[in-house]
Amino acid sequence: MSRSLMGPQDIPVILHNDKRGLLVLEDDILQVLQLSRDGNRQPSSPPSSSFSCLPSTRKAHGSAPKRLLSCPIRYLLRASLAKGEQGTRRRLDLSSVIRKGRTCHLSQIHVLVEPINVPEAEEWVEAVMLAAYRGAKPFREILLLVNPIGGKGKSESIVRHTVLPILQAAGCTVDLRETTHRLHAEEIAQQINLEYDVIATASGDGLVYEVLNGLAARSDARKALKTPVVPIPTGSANALCVNLLGPEDYDLVPIACLNIIKGQPLPMDLCSVLLLPSMTRRWSFLATAMGLMVDLDIGTEHLRWMGNSRFIYGYLRGLISQKKLSCRIRMKIVASDKVEMAREARQKVRSTQSIGGGIDPISPTNNDIPSKTTSKEMSSATLSENGVNGEVMSGTLMNGEDADGDEDGSLPAPIELKPDESWKTIESTGTHLKTHKKGQNGKGANNDWVDGEGIIYV
Structure with a gap:
C-alpha cells in the first residue's frame, strides 16, 4: 500500500x-x-x-x-x-x-x-x-469505594458490569472496597496510605461526605485533601455529579468513569461546621441544611427502592405534616442590600474567569486553574443526623495559606465563633409562618433582610 x-x-x-x-x-x-x-x-x-x-x-x-x-x-x-x-x-x-x-x-x-x-x-x-x-496521568491507581445499598441497591451491579470493565480497559489499577456500615468510608479514608491517584465513590453524595471528613480528620489532612475525590452516580442524590458533569450528563456512569481516568483537578470550597456543645467538627460541601430539607432525605432512608422519587415524597409529606422545629440563627451580615449584591455579583462574573460550571473535567489541562484544594462539605442529612442539642455554629475553613502549621500537616483546630451585637439573630417561634401584607414581599424599606418565623430551610 x-x-x-x-x-x-x-x-x-x-x-x-x-x-x-x-x-x-x-x-x-x-x-x-x-x-x-x-x-x-x-x-x-x-x-x-x-x-x-x-x-x-x-x-x-x-x-x-x-x-x-x-x-x-x-x-x-x-x-x-x-x-x-x-x-x-x-x-x-x-x-x-x-x-x-x-x-x-x-x-x-x-x-x-x-x-x-x-x-x-x-x-x-x-x-x-x-x-x-493531554497532560493527564494515564494508568492511575484508584481506590474505589462502593456502597452496595446506595440508590436502589444496584451500585454493586453497576460497578461490576460497567465501572470496572472501563477502568481496567484504561489500564488503571483498582483497589475495590465495599462499605459495610455507616461512616465506614470515613474510617477507610482516615486510615489508608496516600498511594492513590484518585479516590472514587460509587454511591450518592453521602459517601463523598464520609471520604472528605475522613481525609480532613487525618494528621496529614492538608496532604490527604489534595487527593482528588471523584463521584460515580449510583446513589439517590448525585448533586456533586451535576456540578462536575452538568445536568445532562450527570447520571451517565461511563462519563463519570472518564472523569476518574483522565479528569483534571478542580478546587472546591468546604465549610467547617462546629456542633455545640460537643465541639464536634464536620466538613460540609455543596450545602448545609436543617428542618424539612433534612427530613425529606434522612426521613426517607427506608424508601431507597423508590430512587430519586423518595425525595419528592418526603417533601410532600413534610409540607402536609407541617412539623415545627425551634431554630436560632446568628449571622454576621457583610452586605444587606440584595439589589446591590446582585449587581456586584453580575459585575464580578463579567470580570473574572470561571473555573467551575461549564468546564469540561476531561478537557485538556488549563494552566490557569489553581492546583491547591482545601475545601470539603457535608450534606444536609448528615448535619442533622450527627447534630446534638444546642446550637450549630458554622465558619469557613482557612484556605491553607493563612493557617498555622505544616503544609502537609493537620488542619487548624476549630474555634467557636463569638457573636457580638453586630451579628443578626433570626429565631423561630414554633408557630405558623407569618404572612406578609401585600406589597411588603418580606423585605424592609431598603431591601434589607428581616427576621422570619417558622423557618423550615436555611
Whole structure:
C-alpha cells in the first residue's frame, strides 16, 4: 500500500475479517476504516455525530472506505501494541467509550499490524495516547469505594458490569472496597496510605461526605485533601455529579468513569461546621441544611427502592405534616442590600474567569486553574443526623495559606465563633409562618433582610 495515499497519522492494519483497514486520527477524531478492494483511501465525509460508533449504512462506491468506528480522541481509553517476535504480525488494541445520545458503552477493537508497519504503529500509539490524555496521568491507581445499598441497591451491579470493565480497559489499577456500615468510608479514608491517584465513590453524595471528613480528620489532612475525590452516580442524590458533569450528563456512569481516568483537578470550597456543645467538627460541601430539607432525605432512608422519587415524597409529606422545629440563627451580615449584591455579583462574573460550571473535567489541562484544594462539605442529612442539642455554629475553613502549621500537616483546630451585637439573630417561634401584607414581599424599606418565623430551610 502506497504511503502517498495515506495521511500522516494513518496506519494500515488487518481487520478481524481479514480485510484491509486503516486507523485514522484527524481533527481529534479517531476512525477505523475498512478499505475497498483497490486499497485506496479517498476523502470521506465527517461522521454525522462526533459521538457515533456505528457501521456505515452507505454502500461503498469506488474507492470510498467503510467507516467502522468514529469517536472523539478524548473518549479513547487506551491504545496498545502487543509484544511479539521480530518479523511477525503484532496485535493493536483500541479501547474507548462510545456515545450516541445518552447511550454510552465500552468498545474494544483488535487489529493486526504487518511487520513492515510495526515501527510506524509504535509511534502512532504513542502519539494517540498523548493526544488522548493531554497532560493527564494515564494508568492511575484508584481506590474505589462502593456502597452496595446506595440508590436502589444496584451500585454493586453497576460497578461490576460497567465501572470496572472501563477502568481496567484504561489500564488503571483498582483497589475495590465495599462499605459495610455507616461512616465506614470515613474510617477507610482516615486510615489508608496516600498511594492513590484518585479516590472514587460509587454511591450518592453521602459517601463523598464520609471520604472528605475522613481525609480532613487525618494528621496529614492538608496532604490527604489534595487527593482528588471523584463521584460515580449510583446513589439517590448525585448533586456533586451535576456540578462536575452538568445536568445532562450527570447520571451517565461511563462519563463519570472518564472523569476518574483522565479528569483534571478542580478546587472546591468546604465549610467547617462546629456542633455545640460537643465541639464536634464536620466538613460540609455543596450545602448545609436543617428542618424539612433534612427530613425529606434522612426521613426517607427506608424508601431507597423508590430512587430519586423518595425525595419528592418526603417533601410532600413534610409540607402536609407541617412539623415545627425551634431554630436560632446568628449571622454576621457583610452586605444587606440584595439589589446591590446582585449587581456586584453580575459585575464580578463579567470580570473574572470561571473555573467551575461549564468546564469540561476531561478537557485538556488549563494552566490557569489553581492546583491547591482545601475545601470539603457535608450534606444536609448528615448535619442533622450527627447534630446534638444546642446550637450549630458554622465558619469557613482557612484556605491553607493563612493557617498555622505544616503544609502537609493537620488542619487548624476549630474555634467557636463569638457573636457580638453586630451579628443578626433570626429565631423561630414554633408557630405558623407569618404572612406578609401585600406589597411588603418580606423585605424592609431598603431591601434589607428581616427576621422570619417558622423557618423550615436555611
